[in-house]
Amino acid sequence: MRKVLVTGSLGQIGSELVPALRKRYGDANVVASDVRMMPAGSIGAEGPFEYIDCTDMRQIQEAIRKHRIDTIYHLAAILSAVAEEKPHIAWSVNMGGLYRILEVARQNGCAVFMPSSIGAFGPTTPRDRTPQDTIQRPTTMYGVTKVAGELLCDYYHLRFGLDTRGVRFPGLISNVALPGGGTTDYAVEIFYEAIRHRHYTCFLKPETEQDMLYMPDAIQAILNLMEADPARLKHRNSFNVTNMTLTPAILAEEIRRHIPGFTIDYEIDPVRQAIADSWPNSLDDSAARQEWDWSPEFDFETMTRDMIEKLSRKIKRAEE
Numbered sequence: 001m002r003k004v005l006v007t008g009s010l011g012q013i014g015s016e017l018v019p020a021l022r023k024r025y026g027d028a029n030v031v032a033s034d035v036r037m038m039p040a041g042s043i044g045a046e047g048p049f050e051y052i053d054c055t056d057m058r059q060i061q062e063a064i065r066k067h068r069i070d071t072i073y074h075l076a077a078i079l080s081a082v083a084e085e086k087p088h089i090a091w092s093v094n095m096g097g098l099y100r101i102l103e104v105a106r107q108n109g110c111a112v113f114m115p116s117s118i119g120a121f122g123p124t125t126p127r128d129r130t131p132q133d134t135i136q137r138p139t140t141m142y143g144v145t146k147v148a149g150e151l152l153c154d155y156y157h158l159r160f161g162l163d164t165r166g167v168r169f170p171g172l173i174s175n176v177a178l179p180g181g182g183t184t185d186y187a188v189e190i191f192y193e194a195i196r197h198r199h200y201t202c203f204l205k206p207e208t209e210q211d212m213l214y215m216p217d218a219i220q221a222i223l224n225l226m227e228a229d230p231a232r233l234k235h236r237n238s239f240n241v242t243n244m245t246l247t248p249a250i251l252a253e254e255i256r257r258h259i260p261g262f263t264i265d266y267e268i269d270p271v272r273q274a275i276a277d278s279w280p281n282s283l284d285d286s287a288a289r290q291e292w293d294w295s296p297e298f299d300f301e302t303m304t305r306d307m308i309e310k311l312s313r314k315i316k317r318a319e320e
């Protein structure tokens with residue numbers, strides 16, 4: 001049975017990854033952690049929690065030894081929009097944190113999962129069906145840390161034999177936790193605003209194309225990649241994964257089929273628009289399909305229906 005540590009576990013992905021890992025490996029075998037303290041009664045309270053700042057080697061080392069951890073899911077990071085506001089902090093957390101996680105993993109023989117992003121690509125990358133192996137010259141601090149992170153994880157695998165694996169996530173759409181300051185956040189916010197107010201003001205232009213993935217598929221990707229047969233993996237850090245290409249206008253149209261009268265207008269945020277314009281329109285995820293049978297379940301229509309059903313129930317409960 002694996003003994004698992006999740007860093008940055010109170011964020012958008014961790015809020016759903018921790019319960020999924022606990023279901024698989026048992027509550028006591030999955031240690032959640034974050035630089036924030038866990039609010040009472042929150043998701044994840046059924047198992048162990050440690051306060052860990054991923055830039056503090058001692059805190060990571062103590063938790064790994066105390067809980068005899070063999071696998072680390074390293075989610076702690078600063079996302080793209082916040083990283084452009086605070087590039088020095090993004091470098092410190094995204095690179096400094098990853099380096100320390102890899103070093104502790106090397107000393108203790110742990111496997112490491114590290115999520116990369118579409119942000120690892122840049123304006124000179126082929127934009128449509130972006131290949132697995134291609135030009136990566138990002139123009140954002142977030143992207144710089146993601147490319148460097150992919151390379152560092154591969155280095156630790158090649159040089160020290162560490163079992164490092166990762167995916168390049170597109171925008172993630174979820175109904176459990178709000179996103180933490182990214183460029184794709186509109187694709188989550190739009191659902192909350194549509195259900196509450198039947199109106200959303202979007203910070204990206206209506207025609208901005210980006211790939212998205214529904215969180216249940218993203219969680220399945222993490223679980224499946226980490227359990228994949230290593231002999232089949234030609235790549236490690238990181239695999240393109242995706243399931244739909246959206247624009248704000250297309251998503252608004254689909255939401256309107258469920259919530260008649262929903263309207264959208266646009267107040268463009270130049271910083272986030274520039275980030276989005278430097279990223280791919282869509283990804284080619286065939287390497288993930290070939291090497292570890294990546295096969296997402298939700299499509300655009302089933303994701304939209306499921307989001308609206310689940311969020312409507314959640315918002316209604318919160319208002320009662």
Ligand code: NAD
Nearest residue numbers: 008010011012013035053054076077115117169171172180
């Ligand atoms: P998030 O912002 O929702 O959560 C990140 C968590 O990290 C937060 O709970 C935060 O408190 C914690 N954190 C920040 N600094 C820390 C530190 N110094 N030490 C420990 N914890 C710290 O992010 P997320 O969406 O859950 O993303 C997790 C990972 O997945 C990140 O590497 C991100 O780049 C990547 N990713 C996310 C998306 C997405 O759409 N959500 C897409 C691509 C890649």
Ligand code: SER
Nearest residue numbers: 079080117182183184
């Ligand atoms: N959703 C993430 C962001 O916008 C993509 O990595 O930062």
